[in-house]
Amino acid sequence: MDKIGFGNQPYLVYQHFDAGHPHIHVVTTNIQRDGHRIIMYNIGWNQSKKARLELEEKYGLVKAKGRRQEVNPENARKAVYGKAETRRRYPMS
Numbered sequence: 001m002d003k004i005g006f007g008n009q010p011y012l013v014y015q016h017f018d019a020g021h022p023h024i025h026v027v028t029t030n031i032q033r034d035g036h037r038i039i040m041y042n043i044g045w046n047q048s049k050k051a052r053l054e055l056e057e058k059y060g061l062v063k064a065k066g067r068r069q070e071v072n073p074e075n076a077r078k079a080v081y082g083k084a085e086t087r088r089r090y091p092m093s
Helices: 043-059
Strands: 011-016 023-028
16 A cells, blocks of 8 residues: 555455456545545556556566456356346456
8 A cells, every 4th residue: 555655544455256266455545634635646557557566576476467367267156137246247358
C-alpha cells in the first residue's frame, strides 16, 4: 500500500477462487483522515503496475501477464444464472 500512495489508509484484503484461479482483492478508500482525497490519476499505470511486478518477483507469485489467463479446470465452476455473477465468470475469448 505504501508503494501506491495508500500507506496510511485502512484496507481489507481478501482471497477467493471464483474465476478458475486464486486471486486477491484489496479494498480501501481514497479519502484521507483530514477529508482530502488521494489523487488516483493513472495509479494503475504509474504505481500499481510497478508495485505488482516487485511483489510477484519478491514472493515468487504467478505473473499477471494481462487480462487473458488460462483457466484451471479444477477451480472453475459452472455458472448458474441468478446464483453467481456470470458477466466475468469465464475469460473473454
